[in-house]
Amino acid sequence: MGFCPGFLFTLEVTTPVAFVSGLKCRECGREYAAEPLNVCDFCFGPLEVVYDYATISEVISRDSIERGPLSIWRYKDLLPADADDPVDIMAGFTPLIKAKGLGKTLGLNNLYIKNDSVNPSFSFKDRPVSVAATKAVEFGYKTIACASTGNLACSVAAHAARAGMRSVVFIPSDLERGKIIGAAIYSPVLVAVDGSYDQVNRLCSELADDYPWAFVNINMRPYYAEGSKTLGYEVAEQLGWRLPDHVVVPSASGAMFTKIWKGFNEMACLGLLEGVESGSFGVDQNTVHHPGVTTKMHMTQAEGCSPIVTAWENSASQVIAVKPDSLAKSLAIGNPADGIYSLKVIENSGGSAYAVPEDKIVEGIKLLAETEGIFTETAGGVTVSALKHLAKSGAIKPDELTVVYITGNGLKTQEAVEEVVNPLSIKPTMRGFEEAFDGEK
Ligand SMILES: *Cc1c(COP(=O)(O)O)cnc(C)c1O
Numbered sequence: 001m002g003f004c005p006g007f008l009f010t011l012e013v014t015t016p017v018a019f020v021s022g023l024k025c026r027e028c029g030r031e032y033a034a035e036p037l038n039v040c041d042f043c044f045g046p047l048e049v050v051y052d053y054a055t056i057s058e059v060i061s062r063d064s065i066e067r068g069p070l071s072i073w074r075y076k077d078l079l080p081a082d083a084d085d086p087v088d089i090m091a092g093f094t095p096l097i098k099a100k101g102l103g104k105t106l107g108l109n110n111l112y113i114k115n116d117s118v119n120p121s122f123s124f125k126d127r128p129v130s131v132a133a134t135k136a137v138e139f140g141y142k143t144i145a146c147a148s149t150g151n152l153a154c155s156v157a158a159h160a161a162r163a164g165m166r167s168v169v170f171i172p173s174d175l176e177r178g179k180i181i182g183a184a185i186y187s188p189v190l191v192a193v194d195g196s197y198d199q200v201n202r203l204c205s206e207l208a209d210d211y212p213w214a215f216v217n218i219n220m221r222p223y224y225a226e227g228s229k230t231l232g233y234e235v236a237e238q239l240g241w242r243l244p245d246h247v248v249v250p251s252a253s254g255a256m257f258t259k260i261w262k263g264f265n266e267m268a269c270l271g272l273l274e275g276v277e278s279g280s281f282g283v284d285q286n287t288v289h290h291p292g293v294t295t296k297m298h299m300t301q302a303e304g305c306s307p308i309v310t311a312w313e314n315s316a317s318q319v320i321a322v323k324p325d326s327l328a329k330s331l332a333i334g335n336p337a338d339g340i341y342s343l344k345v346i347e348n349s350g351g352s353a354y355a356v357p358e359d360k361i362v363e364g365i366k367l368l369a370e371t372e373g374i375f376t377e378t379a380g381g382v383t384v385s386a387l388k389h390l391a392k393s394g395a396i397k398p399d400e401l402t403v404v405y406i407t408g409n410g411l412k413t414q415e416a417v418e419e420v421v422n423p424l425s426i427k428p429t430m431r432g433f434e435e436a437f438d439g440e441k
């Protein structure tokens with residue numbers, strides 16, 4: 001647990017934005033100016049945003065946050081972009097719902113759902129994309145692009161429309177119809193690639209070297225990923241400035257999972273949490289663990305694409321790439337960029353990782369719909385089934401405060417649940433109804 005004293009970030013950069021002091025390599029620690037960069041020249045490690053937390057701590061308070069807009073931009077002091085004029089379609093500040101029905105079914109008395117399926121483009125991706133798009137405008141880009149498993153394409157195209165920019169979104173051609181239409185409606189240049197997400201991502205990495213475009217999850221990645229920290233901040237704020245005992249999070253690249261953890265730790269260090277002493281930051285977010293953060297981080301993937309879970313189960317220090325074959329296409333990243341960092345978060349938090357069998361995904365979608373009235377996509381089916389497993393196995397005790405992150409909307413993956421459509425087909429008469437309906441009056 002690298003809990004280091006002092007605020008160590010004093011790097012001078014050319015154009016200071018918000019409280020960002022630069023970028024830093026997560027592997028070798030080399031520092032860079034806050035530019036559109038994502039890998040270290042020196043060791044090829046991923047770069048991450050570094051903040052001047054000493055100054056942030058002087059301006060941020062629960063009050064300052066509560067006075068902010070009802071979007072992710074209420075946490076502007078902890079986001080790496082100029083919040084004076086963000087590309088904002090009101091991502092974030094989604095409902096946190098006490099899950100009485102689902103909780104009762106699973107024997108959990110203190111369960112909450114973070115319903116991020118109701119974001120403007122219907123997934124949590126609006127959070128990181130709002131930050132990345134704002135940053136792209138700041139850097140002077142005219143085109144925003146991405147390599148997507150589906151939801152990212154929808155969100156990038158929507159934010160580009162809002163910003164009056166061109167978007168070029170790359171998707172695997174076998175995506176669900178709801179994701180393709182959900183992106184195409186905003187008139188991006190939609191590129192359907194005959195290949196897997198990992199191939200799409202490799203192609204986009206090559207293109208990013210050649211085209212002067214802001215690829216949100218490639219050259220903008222350090223800024224982009226920070227947007228997901230708001231999933232941590234919001235849950236804490238909505239719980240009355242407290243952290244849950246457990247969270248359950250679906251993962252593809254693992255970025256969101258690590259950023260929720262980072263968000264919790266930043267809040268603790270800045271003294272924003274009830275009953276938690278403020279503290280200082282370590283050098284490396286992956287080893288930062290404020291002792292006041294006791295949340296156990298449970299990550300889940302679908303069995304058909306579970307490289308991070310496999311690495312965790314094997315106590316491996318590397319994540320071995322797989323070829324995805326899963327119903328949960330939004331989670332189908334075979335070579336997860338934040339895989340090893342996710343392993344560290346699981347370990348530091350005392351959490352777990354679980355691969356949901358493919359045939360339990362639809363069961364999870366239906367369980368959530370029937371007990372809570374929330375229609376989630378396949379990724380949410382994975383999450384709910386993982387929660388069920390954690391409750392059953394005793395990893396989550398009945399009275400422990402648990403938050404399950406529902407990250408995407410069911411209307412985008414309708415083909416997964418076609419089987420539910422089974423109406424009483426009748427003639428438009430009383431008799432027609434009475435013959436078909438055998439329920440109680
Ligand atoms: C992208 C996505 C995820 C996974 O996010 P990562 O940060 O890549 O782990 C989870 N749920 C949904 C609905 C997604 O679209």
Ligand SMILES: [Zn+2]
Binds near residue numbers: 026027030040045
């Ligand atoms: Zn490096």
